[in-house]
Amino acid sequence: MNIDMITAAAARLDGHVRRTPLLSSPFLDEIAGRRVFVKAECLQHTGSFKARGGWSAVSALTEAQRKAGVIAYSSGNHAQGVARAAAAHGSPCVIIMPANAPAIKIANTRALGAEVVLYDRATEDRDAIGLRLSTERGLTLIKPFDDAQVMAGQGTTGLEIAAQAAARGITNADVLICCGGGGLTAGVALALEASAPGLRARPCEPEGFDDTARSLATGQIQRNAAAEGSICDAIVTPQPGDLTFPIMQRLCGPGLVVSDDDCLRAMALAFARLRIVIEPGGAAALAAALFHGDSLQGDAVIAIATGGNVDPDTFTRAIAMDT
């Protein structure tokens, strides 16, 4: 995994994913006490940066692999990213989702052309189902983060940030990244190392699910005690990936930890000041930029708003928050 894979992914993604804008507001600058820039990946196709990794992985397959098809496990944004890429490449796509996933997510994944296979979390083994299907049909598994081509796709976000920061004269700043398994964080860190060495990638996680922050602090992969319990569902993963962690350990600054309420308030401010929709897990980086500035370096900060797939009830709760 290296910068050449990211620039190659950028070439494959060109014209197929959006170059998302870097947004700002003087009102956010005032709250943070420094200039705040938001990389709005919620405006990406399928509503999250996962469209990048999905496209990168599917477009890197051989003709035979693509014809046979792909498979992914996901109840959320990765499913939609892979499904969109597979459909555009004419590749059959199976997504394995828990039967109790939100109906809208199941419907959206189907609408993007994927065959959705549901399983019962309590009684069925997801991996066994996936293994059986991929063996029977010769499907290629596309993992959500611990896959070099997926990481390379996510890393293209970092190439864009480097160029957008340079255009604004930002040469020394923290780049805050909502972090689950670390695919985006590792990819962006590699891209910044090569193209904007004054920018430092830092993972942001919810309280209780700060496996990456603790892993970076101890130098060893740490697991979370709980499997669920944060509204930031998109970035709740058991532990950093075997491929992503060594990259993060070499390149990333210390992790930041935010509360669920921090994320809801950041969503409310993004609504009022940037007019974008961010999901809770996509707001962790902006929350850190706005409310945890003490540990940041430089007079500017860049936060990636990683996704915007949120149900109306949760969004209503967020924008009713006192900011």
Place this chain on the structure above:
Amino acid sequence: MNIDMITAAAARLDGHVRRTPLLSSPFLDEIAGRRVFVKAECLQHTGSFKARGGWSAVSALTEAQRKAGVIAYSSGNHAQGVARAAAAHGSPCVIIMPANAPAIKIANTRALGAEVVLYDRATEDRDAIGLRLSTERGLTLIKPFDDAQVMAGQGTTGLEIAAQAAARGITNADVLICCGGGGLTAGVALALEASAPGLRARPCEPEGFDDTARSLATGQIQRNAAAEGSICDAIVTPQPGDLTFPIMQRLCGPGLVVSDDDCLRAMALAFARLRIVIEPGGAAALAAALFHGDSLQGDAVIAIATGGNVDPDTFTRAIAMDT
């Protein structure tokens, strides 16, 4: 008023207003039965296209005028657009607002550096206050739409649409525009005439406030019967402007009329499918694209989402709509 003024405005605006993205979603295409593209001016600085006209007008002033300052009447988006431009040009700025305007709009306008003068709608004469202040201080009045430099600034939106449509191979389509006094509609129509003659500008208005549609249909400026009564406050104006109407009459296709509920549903779909925040008056064009497609031409439609300054209660009501 001509295309040269728009290209000159574009040069003055370069680097100071955002080139907003043209967004899309296969889910919206399916509802509309054609490809739908949304020009997201809600992502513009100050949350609406008015930042363009404000910048254009202030940057076109002489040094002496700029030093003396500017004045505008507005309870909404025009106020913020003018205030931002004036502050950036070091120009004093007075905004005359009704005392019962939403507190957040008054606060935002002040935060952008303007002196806000409040008046009582029932007992005071806005124009008399404005005239006195502008005479005393030598302030230049910047009208919200019937001003050539304001129209030229709004028209830069049309230049961007022409380029973005060409990049997507769209050569024949209606461009739907939320229309109040017609400054944006006229500016965009002129820009499209010069740079994308296959694209046709069409104003979109709320039911009961379709003065422009009726004026276009009859060839004479028509007034609205009521002064208020739509949730689309940003585009409720008494009648088309004296400068804007002749341009619209020469260049625009028939007007489209949408209901308040159409706008709320369009806001809900923009939330779910594009992850952007649109205000009711900024959703009229998207509502027409999605729900009034019978009268559109071509296999693609472009809708300008003109603004995103909406309070949480109204937005909550919108995203709870059945779409």
